[in-house]
Every structure is written in C-alpha cells, then in structure tokens.
Amino acid sequence: MSPTIAVGHKWMLSFSGPNVPPEVSAVIARQPIAGVILFRALNVSGPGQVRELTAALQRAAHHSDQPPLLVATDQETGTLFAIPGTTPFPGNLALGATRDPQLAERMANAVGLELAAMGVNINLAPVCDVHINPENAVVGARSFGGDVNMVAQMAGAYVRGLQAAGVAATAKHFPGHGDTTLDSHYGTPILDHDVARLRAIEFPPFRSAIDAGARLVLTAHIALPQLDARQDLPATLSPIILQKFLRGELGFRGVIITDAMDMQSIAQEHMILDSVAAAAAGVDVFLSGPAQAGATVMYDSILHAARRGLLAPAELDASAARVLELKAWCALAPQPDLSVVNCAAHNALADEIAARSITLVRDTARQLPLRLNHDARVLVIVPTPQDLTPADTSSFETIALADAVRRYHPQTDEIVLPLDPPPSDLAALRLQFERYDHIIIGTLNTPQHAGQATLVRAALETNPHTLVIALRMPYDLQCFAQAPTYLCTYGIQPPSLRALAAVLFGHAAPQGALPVSIPDLYPLGYNG
Numbered sequence: 001m002s003p004t005i006a007v008g009h010k011w012m013l014s015f016s017g018p019n020v021p022p023e024v025s026a027v028i029a030r031q032p033i034a035g036v037i038l039f040r041a042l043n044v045s046g047p048g049q050v051r052e053l054t055a056a057l058q059r060a061a062h063h064s065d066q067p068p069l070l071v072a073t074d075q076e077t078g079t080l081f082a083i084p085g086t087t088p089f090p091g092n093l094a095l096g097a098t099r100d101p102q103l104a105e106r107m108a109n110a111v112g113l114e115l116a117a118m119g120v121n122i123n124l125a126p127v128c129d130v131h132i133n134p135e136n137a138v139v140g141a142r143s144f145g146g147d148v149n150m151v152a153q154m155a156g157a158y159v160r161g162l163q164a165a166g167v168a169a170t171a172k173h174f175p176g177h178g179d180t181t182l183d184s185h186y187g188t189p190i191l192d193h194d195v196a197r198l199r200a201i202e203f204p205p206f207r208s209a210i211d212a213g214a215r216l217v218l219t220a221h222i223a224l225p226q227l228d229a230r231q232d233l234p235a236t237l238s239p240i241i242l243q244k245f246l247r248g249e250l251g252f253r254g255v256i257i258t259d260a261m262d263m264q265s266i267a268q269e270h271m272i273l274d275s276v277a278a279a280a281a282g283v284d285v286f287l288s289g290p291a292q293a294g295a296t297v298m299y300d301s302i303l304h305a306a307r308r309g310l311l312a313p314a315e316l317d318a319s320a321a322r323v324l325e326l327k328a329w330c331a332l333a334p335q336p337d338l339s340v341v342n343c344a345a346h347n348a349l350a351d352e353i354a355a356r357s358i359t360l361v362r363d364t365a366r367q368l369p370l371r372l373n374h375d376a377r378v379l380v381i382v383p384t385p386q387d388l389t390p391a392d393t394s395s396f397e398t399i400a401l402a403d404a405v406r407r408y409h410p411q412t413d414e415i416v417l418p419l420d421p422p423p424s425d426l427a428a429l430r431l432q433f434e435r436y437d438h439i440i441i442g443t444l445n446t447p448q449h450a451g452q453a454t455l456v457r458a459a460l461e462t463n464p465h466t467l468v469i470a471l472r473m474p475y476d477l478q479c480f481a482q483a484p485t486y487l488c489t490y491g492i493q494p495p496s497l498r499a500l501a502a503v504l505f506g507h508a509a510p511q512g513a514l515p516v517s518i519p520d521l522y523p524l525g526y527n528g
Helices: 003-008 022-030 047-063 092-098 101-117 148-164 195-211 239-249 268-281 297-307 313-331 344-357 401-406 423-433 450-462 474-479 494-504
Strands: 011-013 035-037 070-073 075-077 168-174 216-219 255-258 359-363 378-383 412-417 438-443 466-470 485-488
Touching: 003 297, 003 313, 022 047, 047 101, 070 313, 075 101, 092 101, 092 148, 092 344, 101 148, 101 344, 148 168, 148 195, 168 195, 168 313, 195 216, 195 239, 216 239, 239 268, 255 313, 268 297, 344 494, 359 474, 378 401, 378 423, 378 450, 401 412, 401 438, 401 494, 423 450, 438 450, 450 466, 450 474, 466 474, 485 494
Parallel strands: 011 035, 035 070, 168 216, 216 255, 378 412, 378 438, 438 466, 466 485
Antiparallel strands: 359 485
16 A cells, blocks of 8 residues: 555544534645544543534545544543543552452443443553552553552453443553552663563563454553663564563564653654654554644654655554554444443442452551441541543542541531641641541642641541541552551542441441552552
8 A cells, every 4th residue: 555545554543623624624634644542631621512522523534535543541430530430440549459350341341331322442451560669650550450460350351341332442552560669651661670570570471461352452652672772762662562471472463552742751842753664663553642733743753664665564554454454443343322431230240349349458456347327527538639640531530538428427517728728727726636536638649748747647647537548549648657447449430439328327338458558558459
C-alpha cells in the first residue's frame, strides 16, 4: 500500500471539544487513520454525549470510504474513569483484595458493554503491572496487587470479560511499570532488572493477557538497560524489547500501541526522531496525548521517513494489516442500548465487588462493630481528593464517607480538609477531638502528604476511639503504626464507602485480603 495509507493507520489522534472539530473531519476525509482517543478533560461530559460523538466520527469515516475507526479511552475504573456517569466500579486493587478472577471477568464484561454502548471499541486496560514498590504512585491502586500469580490470573480474566463484550483489551504497561519510582509522565524511569527477574515477576501477567487473546499491548516509556543497553532508551523505542521479547518470547501477534507520546519520557524536543525510532522498533499505533491535540508531528515525521526509504515498506504494510484486522474485529460487535450504562445489574455488581474487597487489617482495641447509643457523636474527617498523577480522575469525585456512616448513625458530623492539611487546620481540630465518641478518619496516600499523618496522630493522642481508613493504598499505616483500628477500601467510589460503613456497624463482615504487603507490618494476603 502507499506510504500515506500505511502510515495513516499508525495514527490515533487526540482533539479538543465534545464534538467532531472541522480539522478532524478534514483529516478523516483526506486519509485513513487508525482512530481517535477520548480524554475526560478534552472530550467527555457523559455517556449520551460520547455516543453521539463516536457516531459522528464513524459517519465521517463511512462517508470517506474508510473502515470504522478505532475509538479508545482509559476506562480503568477506580482512580481512572475516562467517562463519568458510568457504573462506579471499584478499581483493580479492590479486585485484587477479593482474589477472585471471576469477579474481574464479570466487571470487565460490564465495563465493556457500557463502552460498546457509547461507541468506544478499545479500552486501554487492563493494567498488568505487578505493584511491588510502595513508592510507585503512578501505578498504585491501578494494579491488581503484588502477587504475580494473582495479577496474572486477574489480567487474563479481565481480557476475556472485556473482549466478550466486543471491546478490545489493551495489556499495559509493557514490559512492566510496577517496580518503578519515577512517573514516566515526568521523566524516564529505569528498571534495572535482568531477564530472569523480568520473566519471574513482570512478564507473567502480560503472558496471561496475551494467552487470553488481548488484541493490543501498550508500551511503557521506561528504560531497561539489562535488556537494551542504550542508556535511558524507553521500551517504546527499543526493537529488542518489542521484537525479541514481546513479539518473540511472548508470542504477541496483535497491535502494539504506545503510551501517550506527550509524556516527558519521550523527548518532546526531538519528537521527529523518537517517532521514527519507535516506528522502526515495531510500534503499530501512536497514541497522541492530551497535549498533542490536533498535532500532526508524529504522522508527518513517520510519513517523511517512509518516503525516504528509512522504514521498510513490507513492515509498514504488515503493521497496517494488523490495525485493519483489529478494526474488522471491533466492527463485528453489535452496539448495546445506552440503557446498559450505569444500570441496576452493574451497580449490584459494583456493590458485590466492594463488599468482597473491604479489608480489616487491625482492630486491637476491639472497637468493631460500632455499637453506639442514638445520641453518641461521630466525627468523619476526609481529605479533598486530587489527581495524584496525570493518570487519575479523583479530582472529579467527592468522598461521601459521612453519608455512608449516617445510614447507620445519623448523629455524624463531617469535616473535609485539604489533601495535605496545614498546621493551622490541625491546631483548630485538636480542640474538637475530645467532643466526639468516635472519630473516623479517611486517608489518601499519606506517605506523600505529611499533614495527614500529623492529623491522624493528633486524633489518636486525643481520642482513643479513633478509626483510620486507607481510602487508596494500604501503606498509610506506616505513618501512624500505633493506630489500633485500621481498614482498607482501595478507592473512594460510593460502593466501597457503603460497604465500609456496613462493616463498621456490623452489618457485613470484612472479606478482603491485602493485595500488597505493608512493609515491616503485614504480609501480602493478610486479612486481620
């Protein structure tokens, strides 16, 4: 095929606005492309609007005699919802706490049906990273956990459930982002592990996803010097990592797609060079990030290289064929009615996952279940959620923990503090702690927000009837190891908070087990 057609199938563009902009219509009319990616902050207001947008995009492709477009988004659930108004499913770490792959498959199928109803045919999920580094904030609760075998089982189950709904699954972030500390949005993490270690820890979830039929694998912008010795070379640009290991050793035959190309681990000032290098390394589709909305630099660079003969025509044709095969597969699935989105059955499943995930780590003071007089006073303190990484939509959420508690005890007050409360807030609060019979404090990634730790310690010193709830990562306990009662929800979605309240007041038993270890305190799999 011509370079214009072959290279066009490598381009998944991003754009701004809830409708199809004229410049996107012009691109689709001019040439084939792989498709588009939708971002919450750029394109999305709700399910109905997304369905209208994707229908308009597909009409534009049809009118230009193109095959249907690939439409991708990040609907990971938990800490990353690309589309609001969908079922508020707990995230992967909560699924890991259930240790039940069947729940992962059922949830993925429900997510897939909702995406298909909105015209989205690629979900950039599941996250296959094994989270074994407590300092890794960018993966965090997006991972199923730190047990490689459990993560592998969950990844395979997720792929099967999602693709049974007609939505293509994307195993990410290959070859494994779970043991890094630097966020690849801001630089190039270096994972200095040898092949034996990678085969034991990082590779198995990807192998499981591939064996389950994952249609895409997304590359991580991380360097692995023991696989490819070129210093700081992201895996996205490495033919050794993509061809020898992903295509060769793991036998992947589907579409290799990059992580967003506007991340700082990709040299933005040398995008022309890096784009060509990634194409030569074996990338099939380039994912435009939010900062590249409307940009053509990747496409122009690769097309120029193809016309110069710097990229092998046969490899360009084979790559385009993989993309066309994926398009054909996506086109086979019927589109469900929009009523499936956020339906009663899916909300019941979200409640089931949440109930199975709540983990009681410690109750040495034997405070649970709470048996309160009707006039007892309870204080709930929660932080204001923020996006802790660019791959996070928590800032769109509110933490309705007090509402969940009031279902069982109306005499409940609430204080909402900044994520890292200043000393002035804490000094005022100390005077109130003694006025309450019980204090329930929710925390979010406390090791990175010292004010939360100060708050919890002050409450514990003032009021012995203080319960601490980790609302995301279990590691918070390291900052106040003296806490006598400690539970984990792994997320701030309403189903998880309702399930927590049911446990606190004895209407349900905590069923979850730690999906990661809490170093020096509790092992992986612990459940009180």
